[in-house]
Amino acid sequence: AQSVSQHNHHVILSEAASLELGCNYSYGGTVNLFWYVQYPGQHLQLLLKYFSGDPLVKGIKGFEAEFIKSKFSFNLRKPSVQWSDTAEYFCAVTRYNQGGKLIFGQGTELSVKP
């Protein structure tokens, strides 16, 4: 079935460690890609998005993601995580001509130890 897959269910890191969260999608054709973050008790916030152009996208709070079309991937990275990055991270996709419907991955819970 076509889907969005996040490979890591729960990631535990120490502060200052580097982060990479995997995201793969299985839709063909034109897609737009997003990473959202949900801090404990808060609503979803957009970290970054890719529509076209430079496949390396920089977002807020030092996050970046790289779109690799040949691998159907859009992995999220951060060189040095902080305790405040503890949250749930969701990868999402919209497909061309689908009215902007977001299809979410399963989510990755990130726990950063101080």
Place this chain on the structure above:
Amino acid sequence: GAVVSQHPSWVICKSGTSVKIECRSLDFQATTMFWYRQFPKQSLMLMATSNEGSKATYEQGVEKDKFLINHASLTLSTLTVTSAHPEDSSFYICSAKDWRVGPQETQYFGPGTRLLVL
């Protein structure tokens, strides 16, 4: 930035009653709003797309008579859970698109409504 509110933030109701959840775009007009459902420790599942002035489009497996959606204005969409049962207990989240941004519009999410049906 664009703000989306939801009301109520949480609700507890008895089985068999109906519950209405409001989603409002506070500082922009949203021709399209989306309703999601999130179970604990799981992802968001799209329930339906709500378009201002027309009928909602429901995703496969979502009962339209169970989850009534009304998008009467450019800033308000409502989700009514009719004859709620314990299995309807969940976290309901809405999002809204800002039509002024153009084809690369982004969705803005509300804070969610937690529903507990006893």
